[in-house]
Amino acid sequence: MNIDKLMADLEVKHPGEKEFLQAVKEVLVSIEDVYNAHPEFEKAKIIERLVEPERIITFRVPWVDDNGEVQVNIGYRVQFNSAIGPYKGGIRFHSSVNLSILKFLGFEQTFKNSLTTLPMGGGKGGSDFSPRGKSDAEIMRFCQAFMNELYRYIGPEVDVPAGDIGVGAREIGYMFGQYKKLTRDWSGVLTGKGLEFGGSLVRPEATGFGSLYFITHMLDTKGISIKDKTVAISGFGNVAWGAALKATQLGAKVITISGPDGYILDEAGLNEEKIEYMLELRASGNDICAPYAQKFAGAKFFAGKKPWEVKCDIAIPCATQNELNGEDAKMLLSNGVTCVGETSNMGCTPEAIDAFVQARILFAPGKAVNAGGVATSGLEMSQNAGHISWTAEEVDARLHGIMEGIHNACVKYGKQEDGYINYVKGANVAGFMKVANAMLAQGIV
Numbered sequence: 001m002n003i004d005k006l007m008a009d010l011e012v013k014h015p016g017e018k019e020f021l022q023a024v025k026e027v028l029v030s031i032e033d034v035y036n037a038h039p040e041f042e043k044a045k046i047i048e049r050l051v052e053p054e055r056i057i058t059f060r061v062p063w064v065d066d067n068g069e070v071q072v073n074i075g076y077r078v079q080f081n082s083a084i085g086p087y088k089g090g091i092r093f094h095s096s097v098n099l100s101i102l103k104f105l106g107f108e109q110t111f112k113n114s115l116t117t118l119p120m121g122g123g124k125g126g127s128d129f130s131p132r133g134k135s136d137a138e139i140m141r142f143c144q145a146f147m148n149e150l151y152r153y154i155g156p157e158v159d160v161p162a163g164d165i166g167v168g169a170r171e172i173g174y175m176f177g178q179y180k181k182l183t184r185d186w187s188g189v190l191t192g193k194g195l196e197f198g199g200s201l202v203r204p205e206a207t208g209f210g211s212l213y214f215i216t217h218m219l220d221t222k223g224i225s226i227k228d229k230t231v232a233i234s235g236f237g238n239v240a241w242g243a244a245l246k247a248t249q250l251g252a253k254v255i256t257i258s259g260p261d262g263y264i265l266d267e268a269g270l271n272e273e274k275i276e277y278m279l280e281l282r283a284s285g286n287d288i289c290a291p292y293a294q295k296f297a298g299a300k301f302f303a304g305k306k307p308w309e310v311k312c313d314i315a316i317p318c319a320t321q322n323e324l325n326g327e328d329a330k331m332l333l334s335n336g337v338t339c340v341g342e343t344s345n346m347g348c349t350p351e352a353i354d355a356f357v358q359a360r361i362l363f364a365p366g367k368a369v370n371a372g373g374v375a376t377s378g379l380e381m382s383q384n385a386g387h388i389s390w391t392a393e394e395v396d397a398r399l400h401g402i403m404e405g406i407h408n409a410c411v412k413y414g415k416q417e418d419g420y421i422n423y424v425k426g427a428n429v430a431g432f433m434k435v436a437n438a439m440l441a442q443g444i445v
Contacts, residue, residue: 001035001047003028010051017100019321023107023346024051026353026365030428034413038436044444046436053106055079056099057153061127063145065138075146077125077153077161080106083438086157087123088113088374088381090164093142093171095130101321102126105164108345109374111431112367115406118378123159125150131166132287143174151179156187156385162377163192165320168238168282169204173197188384191377200380201392203373206399208242210372211316211343212250213403218339218362221411221421227251232312234258235319236289239343239370241278243316244270256307258319259289263307266292266299311335317347326351333359342366353424364423367431368406375402406430 007025014020028047035041057077065071076099079087089109092102102124110122127146131139154161163172172192179189193199202209216226229252233240236257244254253269257278266274274296281289293301308315308328315337317324323344329352332340339362342348347366348356356363376399383389390398406427413433414426 001028001032001042003032006047006051014100014103017103019100019346020103020107022350023104026346026350026424027107027111027428027432030425031432034429034433040440041436044440046439049439050081050110050435051107053078053080053103054082056103057150058099059149061129061142061145061149063138063142066135073127073129073142075125075127075149076102077150077159078102078106078123079153079159080122080124081110081435082121083435083442084114085119085121086155087159088120088162088377089123089125090162091167091171091175092124092126092164093129093131093166094126095128097126097128104321105345108367110435111428112371113374113378114431114434115368115409115427116371116375116378116402117405118375118402120160120374120378123161124164125161126164126167129166131171132285134285136170139171140174143171144178147175147178147182150175151182154179154189156189156381160188160377160381161190162374165237168192169194169199188381191380193380198380198384200376200383200395201390202395202399203376203380204238205242205245206376207239207343207370207373208244208318209246209396210375210399210403211239211243211318211341211369212246213372213400214364214369214407215314215316215339215341216250217404217407218341218364218423222362224338226314228253229313230255230311231314231316232256232307232310233316233318234263234307234323235317235344236278236292237282237318239373240318241275241282243318243343244275244278247316248272248275252314255312256310257289257292258307259287261288261290262301262303262305263310264289264292264299264301265307265310266296268298308332312337314339314341316341316343318343319347320344321346322349323347324352325349326355328352329355333361338362340364341369343370345370357422357424360420362421362423364410365427368410368423368427371406372399372403375399
């Protein structure tokens, strides 16, 4: 495999898609040795096929706002790879959504889903529509208009979307209702549904819970307990909420959350009331975290800054892609951070990842650390298919088992001769091998 040539060819085919090209390069560098050890992969052009989505669906989404004005957004579904199961991945509603971001997310999702060991392929979708500042009626009309087109291309054995940034239980509910009306079919075609109509317990918390299960296994390899460790978290949405909740339950002290407006430092640590307030912040639709400092005495707000300047033992990026850069990494390292668990998708830039790996601290990528969300979506699919419902304890136990299995796979493929565990390489190789072997077995399709 000639990585430079592959990347040059991709840059010609997909100019300007920087997020997608970044995600591909990270994987190619990690799997180069194992790929070259399998000439059958080269003969079947596995990589050349794997880096191109099987299908991209783009469509217009016209809808009417509360003033009676017609608005038009763009809708997407990137069906990236179905070698190991139906396409599975979230829908993102945010003004930043474009094809490069969705392709990078779909590419990452393919390996993340592979790591869970569940039969799910990779996909991603969304729109440049932003729910921020919209009324419930406007969001409902947009979701219905979005599903009017998307329903043709999804199904419980074809493509099973979930939520993502800007798409929570409310949006999933509106889209599910429209899908059901259009198809006259009640099936588990969307995950993240309400508990009243086929949703799974623990799903809202799953990404954050899973990340902490993974992080505790990372710490265990060094004989370190998470109890009493200080934790810096970014974001204040569902992922950050779940991570803060589980970290606090495990005895750690969460001292930061953040938003696009800046970050909160709460040296007293988050408690049950404060973690519950994170849900109020998200539900407000204002996309800001500053009100936290007004509500809780002792908390400080730092406008326009990121939480990575705070001294902490564990850093958990939970917001968005490339939110932690090389300078942020240097600051964390100089402040003595011992573990970084990337819980947002591609939350760290390549410079940050290189700094963490070179410093030999515990660092693991999003495709491993945040796989608990899609894993629990897979468990929701299983419950829907069997027309059953598991208790929270049953779902949580399965989630913990899946995260332990992912950690073990990363160790298997990432442990180096000097004993250091390169979780980036381990996750990429483990995810790749399953997908590559499935593609090889199914022929040139």
